[in-house]
Amino acid sequence: MAEIITMPKLGFDMAEGTLVRWVIAEGEDVTKGAVLAEIETDKATVEVESTASGVLLRQLVEQGSVVPVNTPIAIIGQPGESIQSDTKKEISAEAVPAAGSEKEQEAQPSQKPSPAIEMQTTAQELRASPLARRLAREAGIDLGQIKGSGPQGRITKVDVESYLAFKGRMASETVAPALVSEPVSPAAFTPGLDQHIPLTKLRSIIGKRMVQSVQNVPHFFVTHEVDVENLIALRKDINNLLPEGEKISVNDFIVRAVALSLKEFPNLNASIDEEKGEIIQHGSIHVGVAVALENGLITVVCKYTDQKSIRQISSEIRALVDRARQGKVRSEDIEGSTFSISNLGMFDVTHFTAIINPPEAAILAVGSVTPKAVVVDGEIQIRQRMNVTISVDHRISDGAEAARFLQVLAKYLEEPLRLMV
Amino acid sequence: MARITVREAISQALWEEMERDESVFILGEEVGVWGGTYAVTKGFYDHFGAKRVKDTPISEAAIVGAAIGAALTGLRPVAELMTINFAFSAMDHIVNEAAKLHYMFGGQFILPLVIRTVGGGGRQLGATHSQTPDAIFAHFPGLKVVAPGTAADAKGLLKSAIRSNDPILFIEHATLYQSRGEVPEEDYLTPIGKSKIQRPGKDVTIVTYSKMLEISMKAADQLSQEGIEAEIVDLRTLRPLDMQPVIESFKKTNRAVIVEEGWRSYGVGAEVAARIYEEAFDYVDAPIQRVAQKEVPLPYNRTLEQMALPQVEDVIRAVKEVL
Numbered sequence: 001m002a003e004i005i006t007m008p009k010l011g012f013d014m015a016e017g018t019l020v021r022w023v024i025a026e027g028e029d030v031t032k033g034a035v036l037a038e039i040e041t042d043k044a045t046v047e048v049e050s051t052a053s054g055v056l057l058r059q060l061v062e063q064g065s066v067v068p069v070n071t072p073i074a075i076i077g078q079p080g081e082s083i084q085s086d087t088k089k090e091i092s093a094e095a096v097p098a099a100g101s102e103k104e105q106e107a108q109p110s111q112k113p114s115p116a117i118e119m120q121t122t123a124q125e126l127r128a129s130p131l132a133r134r135l136a137r138e139a140g141i142d143l144g145q146i147k148g149s150g151p152q153g154r155i156t157k158v159d160v161e162s163y164l165a166f167k168g169r170m171a172s173e174t175v176a177p178a179l180v181s182e183p184v185s186p187a188a189f190t191p192g193l194d195q196h197i198p199l200t201k202l203r204s205i206i207g208k209r210m211v212q213s214v215q216n217v218p219h220f221f222v223t224h225e226v227d228v229e230n231l232i233a234l235r236k237d238i239n240n241l242l243p244e245g246e247k248i249s250v251n252d253f254i255v256r257a258v259a260l261s262l263k264e265f266p267n268l269n270a271s272i273d274e275e276k277g278e279i280i281q282h283g284s285i286h287v288g289v290a291v292a293l294e295n296g297l298i299t300v301v302c303k304y305t306d307q308k309s310i311r312q313i314s315s316e317i318r319a320l321v322d323r324a325r326q327g328k329v330r331s332e333d334i335e336g337s338t339f340s341i342s343n344l345g346m347f348d349v350t351h352f353t354a355i356i357n358p359p360e361a362a363i364l365a366v367g368s369v370t371p372k373a374v375v376v377d378g379e380i381q382i383r384q385r386m387n388v389t390i391s392v393d394h395r396i397s398d399g400a401e402a403a404r405f406l407q408v409l410a411k412y413l414e415e416p417l418r419l420m421v
Numbered sequence: 422m423a424r425i426t427v428r429e430a431i432s433q434a435l436w437e438e439m440e441r442d443e444s445v446f447i448l449g450e451e452v453g454v455w456g457g458t459y460a461v462t463k464g465f466y467d468h469f470g471a472k473r474v475k476d477t478p479i480s481e482a483a484i485v486g487a488a489i490g491a492a493l494t495g496l497r498p499v500a501e502l503m504t505i506n507f508a509f510s511a512m513d514h515i516v517n518e519a520a521k522l523h524y525m526f527g528g529q530f531i532l533p534l535v536i537r538t539v540g541g542g543g544r545q546l547g548a549t550h551s552q553t554p555d556a557i558f559a560h561f562p563g564l565k566v567v568a569p570g571t572a573a574d575a576k577g578l579l580k581s582a583i584r585s586n587d588p589i590l591f592i593e594h595a596t597l598y599q600s601r602g603e604v605p606e607e608d609y610l611t612p613i614g615k616s617k618i619q620r621p622g623k624d625v626t627i628v629t630y631s632k633m634l635e636i637s638m639k640a641a642d643q644l645s646q647e648g649i650e651a652e653i654v655d656l657r658t659l660r661p662l663d664m665q666p667v668i669e670s671f672k673k674t675n676r677a678v679i680v681e682e683g684w685r686s687y688g689v690g691a692e693v694a695a696r697i698y699e700e701a702f703d704y705v706d707a708p709i710q711r712v713a714q715k716e717v718p719l720p721y722n723r724t725l726e727q728m729a730l731p732q733v734e735d736v737i738r739a740v741k742e743v744l
Contacts, residue, residue, distance in 0.1 A: 131675050134703040150707065157675055157706045 002077035003052035005036060009069040009147050016068045017041045024056045035188075036074060040198070047188065051151045052076040070153075128155035135160045141167075202296040213358045218394040221353045224406035228369055229384045231416040242311075251289070251343050252314040254366055254388075256419050257412035259285050259305035262339055265405045267397050268390075269338045271359040279396055288337025288357065289317055291324045299357060300324055301337040310419060345369060351387035361396040364409075365389045386413075422605055427569075428598040430576035431537075432461050435499065437608065438583040439469055442497060445583055448475040449484055449501030449537075458503050459539060459598055481511035485536060489518050489588075492534040497583060502538040505592060506550050508558070519588040520563035531586040535579070540568075541594040541632050541682055542730055548718035551726070553683035555631075556692070558590050559659035566659040567613055568592040570634030572602035574657055577611025585613060594632040616663040618670065622652035625740050626670040628693050629680040630656040633712075633731060637680050640736035651678075651740060659689060664696050671697055675706035676743040680736055685713035710739040 007017055017039040024030050024037070035047040036056070050056075058075040061067050128136070128143050132155045136143045139160070146163045148155035199207070231253055239247045262269040266281040273280060285306045288299035300320035302313055323329050342354040343366040354365040367387040374383050388409065392402045412418055425433075439445045446469075447453075447462060453476040456463030466474045477484050481502055488500035502508050508515060515536065523532050542551035559566040565587050569575040575593070582589040619634060620641055629637045634655050641651040652670045656662065671677050677697055679690035690711035697709060715729040 129675075129706040130702050131704050131706040 002057060002075045002081055003054070003152065004072045005048065005051060005074040005076060006153060007039070007067045007069050007071050007073050008046075008048060008153060016066050018066050019061050019063060019073060022059055022063055023047075024050075026056055026059055028056050030054065030056050030076060048073070050074075050076060051153075055079050055081075057081060126155070127152055129157065131157050132160045135164075139164055200295055202293070202298070206296050209358065210355050213355050217356050217358060219353075219356060219391050220394050220399060220402070221389055221391050222399060222402040222406060223351055223387055223389040224403070224410055226386050226388055226410045226413045227374070227383050228386045228413055231413055232369065232384045234416045234420075246311070246315065248310055248314045250345065250369060250386075251341070251366070252310055252317065253413065253416060253419060254341060254343065254364075255287050255289065255302060255305060255313050255317065256308075256310050257409055257416075258339065258341060258364060259287050259308075260412055260419070261405055261409040262287075263306055264408055265401065267401060268362045268392065268405055270361040270396055271338075272361070272393065272396050274395075282338045284338065286336050286338045288334075288340040288360075289320075290340060290342040290354075291321050293324065298324055298329065298334050299337055299340055300329070300333050301335065303336065339363070341366060345386070351389050353389050354391050356391050356393055360393075362390055362392045362402070365391065422603040424601050425572055425604050426599055426601050427572045427575050427593070428459065428461055430572040430602075430604050431579055431593065432463070433604075434576045434579035434583070435462065435465070436468075438580055439465075439473065442583075444495065445497045445499065446473040446475065446491075447499050447501065448477050448488060450477055450479055450503050452476060452501050457501065459593075459595075461537075461598075462501070481507045482514055485511040485514040485519065488534055488536070489514060489522070489532065492532045492588075493522070493530050497533045497535075499535045499537060499583060502536060504546075504550055504595075505538045505540040505554060506552050508536070508538055508554075508590075515558070515590070516561045516564065520561045523587075524563055532588045533583075533586045534588040535582045535585075535591055536589070537579075537591045537593065539595050540592045541596060542714075542719045542726060543596045543632075545721055545723055545726060546595075547721045551719040553681070553714065555592055555659055555681075556683055556688045558592075559662075559689070559692075562660075563588070564660065565589040565613060566592065567657065568594075568631040568659060569657055570594075570597070570629075570631045570655050571619070572600070573604045574611050574617075574655070576604055577609055578613060578657065581610045581613050584610070589613070592631065597632055597635070600635060611657075614658045614661040614663050616654050616656050616658070616666045618652060618666055619655045620651065620653040622650035622674070624650050624674060625652070625676045625678060625743060626667065626674045627651050627653045627678050627680060627736065627740070628656065628667050628690075629653065630659070630689070631682065633680040633682050636731060636733055637736055639733045640740065643733065643737060644740055649740065649744065656689070656693075662692070662696070664693075664700060667693065667697065668700050671701050672704045675704050676709075678710045678712060678736065678739045678743060680712040680731060680739075682714055682731060684716050685711050686716060688713055707743040710743050712736050712739045 019037055020040045021038040023035045030036065030050045030053065032050055032053045034050050036050045037048045039046055039048055054076045055078065056074060057077045060075065061073050067073060126143055127148060133143065135157060143155055146155050146159050149159050150156045235248060235250065235253065242248065262285050269285055270279050270281045284304055286301050286303045287305040288301045290297050290299050300317065302316050305313065320333050323333060337357065337360065339360055340357045340363040342363060344352060345366050345368045349367045351367040352365050354363045356363050369384050369386045371382050372385040373380050374385065376383065388406065390402050390406060435447065447465065451458055452462045453466040453471065453474045462474060484500050484502065488498040491498045519532060519534055522530055540553050540555060542553065555566060555568055558564060567578050567582060567589055569578050579591060582591050620638060622641065627637045627641065637653050641653055644651055652674060654667050654670055679693045681689040683689065690713055694709040694711065698705065712731045712735045714731060717729055719729055720726050
């Protein structure tokens with residue numbers, strides 16, 4: 001029986017994709033897993049793989065068409081299997097209403113409903129295994145949120161579980177939410193074939209801003225190793241009292257510690273206006289947190305950070321990250337930060353340096369918490385340690401100030417009860 | 422534990438039961454002086470004598486009919502049909518009498534009858550002598566159908582069958598007689614109507630029996646090298662069908678491949694798949710796959726015959742299809 005290949009849904013927010021190139025021509029043999037076509041979304045160009053073996057009986061959309069997700073794009077079947085010849089036109093017209101000529105649109109109602117149209121209806125139905133349906137029902141989640149990895153995009157147990165794990169990680173206490181993104185499937189590596197992937201809007205913006213920063217802002221970097229033994233213990237105690245989904249991350253502590261430290265270092269909560277020849281020390285502290293997305297990153301902003309409790313900071317950042325990941329970010333979510341934090345702690349990073357997010361004066365790069373042998377009171381002890389590296393705009397501040405800032409920040413993190421009062 | 426062939430295991434079961442119970446006797450074509458077409462009853466004639474090891478005319482209807490009569494009078498006949506293909510000649514006796522007498526006479530009679538027979542292809546015996554019509558016999562209520570896949574099960578199940586008061590069709594496999602397996606030294610019985618996990622696994626449930634157990638085990642070994650751990654459930658008895666281990670396994674793996682030697686249509690795989698859908702629908706994560714014989718009369722030509730029979734690669738392919 002013929003199998004219909006549909007426009008895949010490649011992200012939660014993907015509504016349509018452009019079929020940029022057919023790789024397999026009509027009448028050509030195709031094996032399951034082979035690349036059928038290339039599709040461009042607003043984030044990337046990806047390959048559509050065949051979910052069946054056989055012959056590509058029919059391409060249902062033209063190259064260059066914009067096709068809504070789940071719309072049939074091809075029919076795979078056995079050699080000689082007959083498909084109504086006008087299938088292509090009809091479904092194309094359906095897929096791209098603007099492109100369909102009036103003649104085709106009018107012609108449709110007078111015809112008997114063709115098998116192709118019936119097949120299209122079934123293909124657009126949500127495909128999910130009975131097990132996936134039950135798991136989703138039990139977890140109270142909408143299957144429409146989940147992308148299926150099975151044949152013809154069928155949602156299976158694995159898809160539901162990885163979706164739940166993703167949701168869980170977002171709310172989890174074990175990993176700072178700041179940089180966790182949904183699992184990204186890397187573009188397939190094809191030996192000998194260069195991949196040309198057009199820059200997405202987000203990548204272009206990131207690129208421009210980073211070039212601007214590196215070219216114009218004289219960066220310097222100061223690293224401080226912080227003892228977070230007490231912080232980890234305190235976090236554990238606090239999280240024992242908190243319900244699932246409200247647990248506090250290490251990053252939440254850092255955000256609050258940075259905000260309190262900035263109150264003592266207004267020069268690092270600042271911007272420079274070279275034209276006017278002045279440094280603007282901001283009257284409010286808005287800490288931004290870098291969030292890794294599927295294909296780039298954005299900084300979400302927790303406003304008036306110094307005036308908020310850790311739990312408030314935690315729940316706000318969680319909501320901000322949630323929206324960012326779902327592509328539902330609001331402009332106020334990402335504007336107005338006066339200082340940024342980039343945390344790669346969950347990726348086993350010793351330390352790293354971040355590029356300043358203009359027009360801010362500084363950014364803090366946070367490494368992983370690792371047990372280390374350190375000397376405490378003349379004895380070797382194993383302590384939880386974490387490197388933080390601040391990048392500072394040398395036009396605004398100098399090394400000594402940055403180092404003192406890190407001392408103060410470290411004091412907050414090493415005596416974390418100070419963050420709670 | 423001794424490592425013996427399936428042939429030896431069946432032979433031992435018969436011998437031990439005949440030694441244990443004087444009412445047990447054997448009848449069939451060439452079972453006496455010749456020792457059986459598959460040499461299962463070699464030496465029986467000399468030891469137990471012509472009265473208890475009876476050579477019969479070449480008439481399957483006569484063999485089964487006589488055995489039914491003997492069973493009704495209180496003996497425990499073990500009738501041998503040279504191949505299951507010849508059971509068609511005795512179909513009326515098997516499905517209309519053996520399977521129904523106890524029921525139709527309101528339980529006044531018991532029918533402690535065992536019909537041993539040999540099924541399966543792979544020995545170039547041609548289209549009429551190589552069939553696997555197990556499902557046909559398992560279709561009839563009143564007849565138990567047993568089909569072991571290992572030496573230990575062959576012995577334990579045959580002994581249980583001989584001691585059972587019900588009519589039982591005991592299907593051996595033509596190409597399994599030489600395969601060896603561990604068999605307990607002591608006297609033991611294997612219960613009829615109990616499926617068994619022959620190989621533990623977590624990724625996919627393979628449901629199979631008889632010769633296809635061997636094929637499935639080989640497939641599972643190869644899959645294991647790729648990191649896929651198949652759990653293999655051996656049905657051992659087709660009627661009554663014990664689905665519990667299948668369902669338990671399926672609830673763990675959520676994926677099933679059913680491997681049978683007979684044809685797919687209306688087969689054992691169809692029955693097992695339907696039961697899984699009925700009893701574990703909410704655990705189904707992929708459509709169940711069936712591996713079965715190609716829907717043609719089995720060819721004589723060796724290459725074609727092997728192409729028509731399910732092979733290890735077919736099982737591996739089906740497993741990958743459901744994963």
